[in-house]
Amino acid sequence: xxxxxTALCMFQxxxxxxxxxxxxxxxxxxxxxxxxxxxxxxxxxxHACLEISGCRGNTVVRSSLLDMYGxxxxxxxxxxxxxxxxxxxxxxxxxTSMITAYAQNARGHEAIELFRSFNTSPTMxxxxxxxxxxxxxxxxxxGRLQWGKxxxxxxxxxxxESNNVVATSLLDMYAKCxxxxxxxxxxxxxxxxxxxxxxSMIMAMAKHGLGEEALNLFDEMVAKRIKPNYVTLLGVLxxxxxxxxxxxxxxxxxxxxxxxxxxxxxxxxxxxxxxxxRFGRVDNAYELAKTIEVGAEExxxxxxxxxxxxxxxxxxxxxxxxxxxxxxxxxxxxxxxVALSNAYAVSGxxxxxxxxxxxxxxxxxxxxRACSWIEIKGSxxxxxxxxLSCDESGELNRFLKDLEKRMKERGHxxxxxxxxxxxxxxV
Numbered sequence: 258x259x260x261x262x263t264a265l266c267m268f269q270x271x272x273x274x275x276x277x278x279x280x281x282x283x284x285x286x287x288x289x290x291x292x293x294x295x296x297x298x299x300x301x302x303x304h305a306c307l308e309i310s311g312c313r314g315n316t317v318v319r320s321s322l323l324d325m326y327g328x329x330x331x332x333x334x335x336x337x338x339x340x341x342x343x344x345x346x347x348x349x350x351x352x353t354s355m356i357t358a359y360a361q362n363a364r365g366h367e368a369i370e371l372f373r374s375f376n377t378s379p380t381m382x383x384x385x386x387x388x389x390x391x392x393x394x395x396x397x398x399x400g401r402l403q404w405g406k407x408x409x410x411x412x413x414x415x416x417x418e419s420n421n422v423v424a425t426s427l428l429d430m431y432a433k434c435x436x437x438x439x440x441x442x443x444x445x446x447x448x449x450x451x452x453x454x455x456x457s458m459i460m461a462m463a464k465h466g467l468g469e470e471a472l473n474l475f476d477e478m479v480a481k482r483i484k485p486n487y488v489t490l491l492g493v494l495x496x497x498x499x500x501x502x503x504x505x506x507x508x509x510x511x512x513x514x515x516x517x518x519x520x521x522x523x524x525x526x527x528x529x530x531x532x533x534x535r536f537g538r539v540d541n542a543y544e545l546a547k548t549i550e551v552g553a554e555e556x557x558x559x560x561x562x563x564x565x566x567x568x569x570x571x572x573x574x575x576x577x578x579x580x581x582x583x584x585x586x587x588x589x590x591x592x593x594x595v596a597l598s599n600a601y602a603v604s605g606x607x608x609x610x611x612x613x614x615x616x617x618x619x620x621x622x623x624x625x626r627a628c629s630w631i632e633i634k635g636s637x638x639x640x641x642x643x644x645l646s647c648d649e650s651g652e653l654n655r656f657l658k659d660l661e662k663r664m665k666e667r668g669h670x671x672x673x674x675x676x677x678x679x680x681x682x683x684v
Contacts, residue, residue, distance in 0.1 A: 261290035265299060272306065279306070281315040288321040297329035316342065320351040327358025347380070353388040356395075365395035369404060376411075386417050390426040397430035405430045419447060425457050432461030452483050459492035468500020479517075487519050494525060498532035506532050523555040527562050534566020539575055542566055553586045560586070 268287045271277050279287075284307050291300035304322060312318050319342050326335035339347075339355040352375045359368035372392045375384065384392075389412050396405035409427060417423045424447045431440040444450075444458045455478045462471035475493050478485065485493075490513050497506030510529050513519045526549045533542035546563050560582040567575030629640050 261293040264290040265294075265296070268303070279310065279312070281312045281318045284310070284312055284315075284318045285321040288318070288325040292325045292328040295329050297326075297331055300325045300329060314345045316346050316348055316351065319345060320348070320354055323351055323358070324354040327354055327361070330362055332358050332362045332364060349380070349382040349385055349388065352378075352380075353385060353391070356388055357391040360391040360395040360398070363398065365399040368392060368395035369399075383415055384411065386420050386422050389415065389417055390422050393423070393426040393430045397426075397433045400434055402431075402434040402436060405434055419449070421447070421449065421451050421454060425453050428454065428457045428461065432457075432464065437461060437465050437467075450478075450481070450483070452478075452486055452489060455483060456486065456489040456492055459489060459496065463492055463496035463499050466499050468496040468498075468502060471496035472500075472502075472505075485517050485519065487522060487525070490517065490519050490521075491524055491528060494528040494532065498528065498535060501536060503532060503536050503538065523549060523551045523559060527555070527559045530559060531562040531566070534563060534569065537570060539563075539566050539570050539572050543575055543578070556586045557583060 264287060268279065268283065268290075271279060271283070284303070287303055288300065291297070291303065300322075307313055307318065307322065319338060323335050323338045323342075326332070326338060335355060335358045339351060342351055352371070356368050356371050356375070359365070359371060368391060372384075372388070375388075389408065393405060393408050393412075396402075396408055405427075408430075412418055412423055412427065418427075424443055428440045428443045431437070431443065440458065440461050444454060447454055455474065459471045459474055459478075462468075462474065472493065475485070475489070475496075478489075490509065493509055494506055497503070497509065506529060510521055510525060513521060513525070526545065530542045530546050533539070533545065542563055546559055549559060551559055560579045564576055564579035564583065567573070567579055
């Protein structure tokens with residue numbers, strides 16, 4: 258970061274010196290510095306300087322400019338730069354930058370469409386590892402397993418299947434799309450097992466509820482003298498959480514610095530708070546959360562985990578405290594308001610609950626409806642909470658009520674008070 262800031266200061270001095278003019282290497286370098294610092298405003302100013310220079314038509318410079326806009330989350334301007342390159346010439350780098358910009362800014366459909374355009378374009382260039390990794394990531398974010406398999410075929414034809422970057426993206430895609438067996442095949446076929454590949458596989462197993470298997474894989478990794486990083490340990494803690502190995506998870510947290518040289522950060526503590534809360538140790542989770550110094554965004558995750566634990570175990574006091582912390586930090590305000598109002602309602606404080614509800618409407622804090630989706634035979638079906646437009650919604654509701662009845666007959670005891678689901682339906 259410091260070097261990037263220095264580069265921008267030197268560019269300003271250079272530009273103010275009328276005897277020295279920036280060339281294509283200068284512009285490419287300062288756009289890279291803007292990307293590293295996410296300095297969109299400065300990047301736009303330098304873009305204006307570029308347009309009146311003799312370097313505006315240079316493909317390398319315009320690719321760097323495009324990449325800067327993408328990394329600063331200004332995807333529409335990045336696309337305008339990309340489209341303007343038709344007259345100057347595009348290369349695989351510019352195509353990759355634009356596809357990556359779409360993929361990293363939750364615009365997966367556009368990333369995939371642009372990749373299709375690349376494959377049918379007159380260019381004779383082949384996709385590189387970064388383009389393929391971005392396309393696979395887009396398929397992963399959309400939950401499109403079939404599209405991911407098509408991208409896998411392109412990877413195989415391009416000879417990148419053994420590439421660590423691409424293999425990791427494939428593994429992650431298969432795991433997120435529910436095909437753990439395919440993820441395991443990618444892992445076993447890759448001979449050069451890196452810390453990134455091991456970490457991805459550990460994470461995948463943990464998310465699929467295979468906590469013991471994930472921990473065994475971690476032990477194998479350590480035995481091979483592959484040094485884990487902070488993400489690896491995050492995966493290990495997740496595995497303990499999903500497997501219910503609470504004490505083992507606490508052991509990993511307390512020994513990770515001594516054994517592996519990784520200092521626990523707020524993400525590790527948040528994972529442990531979530532683990533403690535899942536298995537009823539809500540007071541322990543709360544005491545741990547109070548000891549951790551975090552910023553606003555990290556605090557939102559930490560107190561959000563505690564809020565979920567409080568709701569799960571009917572701890573109105575914990576829900577109230579976590580909600581207040583979230584509102585104070587100005588993060589996840591809507592869901593915090595909802596949880597706090599429900600906590601008031603459950604404890605009988607209907608007036609407080611109602612006044613909070615009115616405040617939500619006044620300030621425009623409207624809760625988005627939750628949704629889930631599933632891919633069947635190449636088609637994606639999206640289901641929104643409370644949506645009764647589906648033709649089979651009546652049959653689905655009857656099935657769910659029958660399932661609830663059977664669960665009660667087998668001794669399952671659900672939430673006593675459902676006001677937290679019904680109270681805010683119209684908010």
